[in-house]
Amino acid sequence: MNPGDSVTLICEVKESSTGWRFSWYKTVLYRAGLPSLLDKSYSVEPLSGNETTKESYTLSPAGPTDTGGYVCRAGRGDPVFYTNYSEPQFLWSGVLHSSMSVRISPNRTQHFTSKSLSLTCDLKGNSTGWRLMRYTETGVESGCSPNWGSITGSTCTITSTDTEDSGVYWCESGSGQYSNAVNITVSGGDVILESPVHPVTEGDSLTLLCTHRNQPHTNTKADFYKDGVLISNDSIQEMTIPTVSKSDEGFYKCKSDQIESPESWVTVRVPGSSTSVLVEVIVGLVVAVVLLTIFLVLLCQYKHNKGFCSNRIFWPIHPQSTNQDPQQDQGSTQVQSPDAGYTDSAGVSADGSSDVTYAQIQLNKMDKKQKEKPADPNENPVYSEMKTVKTAASSGPVDVTYSETDLKKMVKTQKKKKSTSLLESESVYSPIKTQ
Incomplete structure (x- = not known):
């Protein structure tokens, strides 16, 4: 047999008539306790699903383990009458034991x-x-x-x-x-x-x-x-x-x-017919692993260049004055509203306590040219101050807007007073670009 061939075995009964059931066996070395052929050259072991009304049995596809002898016999009636075992027919696969x-x-x-x-x-x-x-x-x-x-x-x-x-x-x-x-x-x-x-x-x-x-x-x-x-x-x-x-x-x-x-x-x-399928599978797996590795490297570089690999940092902003110039971080930091569960800019949390204000700051990788680009004074930035103002009707933060000129005057005033803060405490500044 060539590797991969399908082989059909046929069992025939002399002067055949209907009602026969056929059993199929494979020969093994003679072993006491197993049925054997008349000359005791071999014993026989049943094949899986060996008893059937069909007079044929197919090995599909036949492989190395199918090399050997095959035997059949038939039986019918109740109690069952069995024929003798047939003479074994031998098959050899194209893939054999090399020793x-x-x-x-x-x-x-x-x-x-x-x-x-x-x-x-x-x-x-x-x-x-x-x-x-x-x-x-x-x-x-x-x-x-x-x-x-x-x-x-x-x-x-x-x-x-x-x-x-x-x-x-x-x-x-x-x-x-x-x-x-x-x-x-x-x-x-x-x-x-x-x-x-x-x-x-x-x-x-x-x-x-x-x-x-x-x-x-x-x-x-x-x-x-x-x-x-x-x-x-x-x-x-x-x-x-x-x-x-x-x-x-x-x-x-x-x-x-x-x-x-x-x-x-x-x-x-055909040369290599017994190993060609295995070689093709191994080569396919190697190619798949290489392609997957290349894809992951390119994907990581793409995400890195797009700034997807950013760090998110949360830190407390204590309700006290600071000596940092707001323009120092302009364009490099972006102050966002705190997520649910964090206190607002006035230091008032959801449960009414007033201890610490949190801000979420996202660090984004900027293009090199964008970093080296000088600030355009014509953009006319406007700064807003969140102040807590209490009135008889209600209390809450009020948005007070300052122009750049007003802010410079306030800075000068603070310097004269030798104060370390730009405005009153509990103030948070964020740049608002006008476009």
């Missing part, structure tokens, strides 16, 4: 009878309890020796091949991990097709050879077929596809001296 692989010599899918054939389980790391498995027309077999060959180390050797040795071969670890699988065809004929055992990567070259049993026949012409269609004729025993694409995947065979070889499947893998 184990199977190697074959000679390195081709098709072989002649009465020849020597070796299969080796290449183990990496601590892979214990491994075994070589094969799936043939007679069912699942394991162990190599003494059933169908002799074993030396991790290599199984079949000294004289037979057509019954045709099948799928793979290695399994003690924990049930699968290696890749090789599909071997042993032919009793005189012509075989030499094609790669392992998948071909898209973009690579592919060479197919048409080989005779007894002699090389170097000058013999050969025809090559893909999925039963002639794609190359009068070739000298070989055909090469310089750049393989996914469309080149399929069944191939050759014909020489009017003798046809068996068919073999050639698999084409």
Whole structure:
């Protein structure tokens, strides 16, 4: 299977009729206490939602954990009558365990009878309890020796091949991990097709050879077929596809001296297909974080330049005289009315007590040019004084307005009196620009 493929399993009952319910299982290493196949090569575990009236079960999409054998059986009636378990069907995902692989010599899918054939389980790391498995027309077999060959180390050797040795071969670890699988065809004929055992990567070259049993026949012409269609004729025993694409995947065979070889499947893998999705996700996350960081930095600079990052300070203004010139802070401070809960400019709070007056002062960042701009005397600022005046009818603050000339006279008068205040105590001044 290619990564991401959907696979549909179908369970059939001989002389089928209605009323059957189908159960689905996956093979595991033989374990006491679990149902097992007749030869006890595997036990079976139910798949989730395994019992259904449908005679099909879909793995969508199939992934690395779906590699393995699948079994079904059917039942009906009350009490339920069950059929035997089916022979397992094996699936291999394109993403396999990297610590184990199977190697074959000679390195081709098709072989002649009465020849020597070796299969080796290449183990990496601590892979214990491994075994070589094969799936043939007679069912699942394991162990190599003494059933169908002799074993030396991790290599199984079949000294004289037979057509019954045709099948799928793979290695399994003690924990049930699968290696890749090789599909071997042993032919009793005189012509075989030499094609790669392992998948071909898209973009690579592919060479197919048409080989005779007894002699090389170097000058013999050969025809090559893909999925039963002639794609190359009068070739000298070989055909090469310089750049393989996914469309080149399929069944191939050759014909020489009017003798046809068996068919073999050639698999084409797209490079990086098993990791491309993960790489795209990681790259996307990195780009998103970088863009978000840049956006936050620009937003902070924009707010800072617009004066949004201002400090708000509240301090008490005691009802006493001050020696500060009101023009000193003109244009740099802005006196605002106190918020609810603060006392007014006369020092009278909401509950009637008269202790402290609070003002809210907001410090705004000014443009450099605005700071260096000299004051325009033509703006004619007017100053107002809030005084508390009590009358018979009511009491409260009265707004008294002074011109700039009057204020200068008052300053001169205060200087003559050597007073530290501009006006009477309990007075607050704020610039009122006329525009």
